[in-house]
Amino acid sequence: MGKVQLEDNDIKEKKTEFSLVQVKGTWKRKLGKVNKDTVDCVSAAKIYESITEKGATWTVVSPIVFTYKVTETQDLLDPINDTLLLGHLSDPQQVDDFKKSNNSIKRFVVIDQEVYKIYGPRLTHYLEANNVLYKIMALPTTEENKSMEMALKILEEVNSFSLDRRTEPIIAIGGGVCLDIVGLAASLYRRRTPYIRVPTTLLSYIDASVGAKTGVNFANCKNKLGAYIPPTAVFLDLSFIQTIPRRHIANGLAEMLKMALMKHRGLFELLEKHGRMLLDTKFQADNSVYGLSCLQAASQSTRIAITTMLEELAPNLWEDNLNRLVDFGHLISPALEMKVLPSLLHGEAVNIDMSYMVYVSKESGLLTEEEKQRIISCMVGLELPVWHEACTKELIQRSLQDRLKHSGGLVRMPLPVGLGKA
Secondary structure (H helix, E strand, C coil): CCCCCCCCCCCCCEEEEEEEEEECCEEEEEECCCCHHHCCEEEEEEEEEEEECCEEEEEEECCCCCCCEEEECCCCCCCCCCHHHHCCCCCHHHHHHHHHCCCCEEEEEEEEHHHHHHHHHHHHHHHHHCCEEEEEEEECCCHHHCCHHHHHHHHHHHHHHCCCCCCCCEEEEECHHHHHHHHHHHHHHHHCCCEEEEECCHHHHHHHCCCCEEEEEECCEEEEEEEECCCCEEEECHHHHHHCCHHHHHHHHHHHHHHHHHHCHHHHHHHHHHHHHHHHHCCCCCCCCCCHHHHHHHHHHHHHHHHHHHHHHHHHCCCCCCCCHHHCCCCCHHHHHHHHCCCCCHHHHHHHHHHHHHHHHHHCCCCCHHHHHHHHHHHHHCCCCCCCCCCCHHHHHHHHHHHHHHCCCCCCCCCCCCCCCC
16 A cells, blocks of 8 residues: 655745845845835835745746827927927937937838828938938738738848837837737837837727737637737827728727717717717818817817726726726627628727627616617717628627636626716
């Protein structure tokens, strides 16, 4: 008979908390209270040491802080506007030192090829007028091409261009797909290279540009590969929106409506009242029928959408908390969008999802019939689809199963409980 060793549940454990301090250029563990006058720096990180008869365990707690700016600007490609080159610098002294330096500015720019057809000459003139050593890579950044192959293609060129990963951010100019792919490529190059987002569609202006998520499609699933690495800066210029088709304006309005239904009744009422005007004027100043009221509505609606989005994203950049209001419209839509590519745009698929969930809310007693009708009428007024034949019962059930799998075993389903409440 073999002998069985019984576990001793009374193993003595010694736990110790250490601070980390820097003294003469090196880091050391420090037990107990730290006298800040005797050290160069105290880290926010901690090391917890646990020693038993079996051995030692070290638990490292290291807070990671990301700082990034979302900045509204005008005439971003005007050579006298240095925002694109220096706007990511947060320290005024850094900006001064940079301007006084004789070092040449070097920038790698990835731009959607359709955007390049319109803005390529202006972008080139801007970079040359500011004596920038540059490489422009124009790519077909569509949902169908949103792949690891495209990210690697970008990285091959970045590597050949020999960027300094700390001081020469990669610039992404385009819609959400472009910003996502470039963000992922930047997060992979030398483990993290800073990058700048310049959104050129309404959807990316108020959604993809302001968060931390990057990604590409994989295994026929939307954004299955990615990372949470925010840009060093986002530069918002509404004038880019004037060159996109009307359907793409409506596409962006869907994400604005999402935030309105989840968090802000005033934004819902603004879209309900002025949505058609925003479609007609493409969020630009208008001197004919609408006058200044258009610019006011454009500025007010985009700012509310961005601030409400940032309120939800900033405390939860890594999605540690899975109860996310910003997931409204994103339960069924990923599967629907991938199934019918390229017939539905992202915002259109999101709106069909939201429309379905509005009916779920009504049937669950969370919305009144009047509220449901107002929401659906607003969607129709924004020229958004509220149904698609591919949105079958089977697709919905499969999407719910996927949500269970990836949401800790719970169907976390944001639902409106009124106009601007969820």
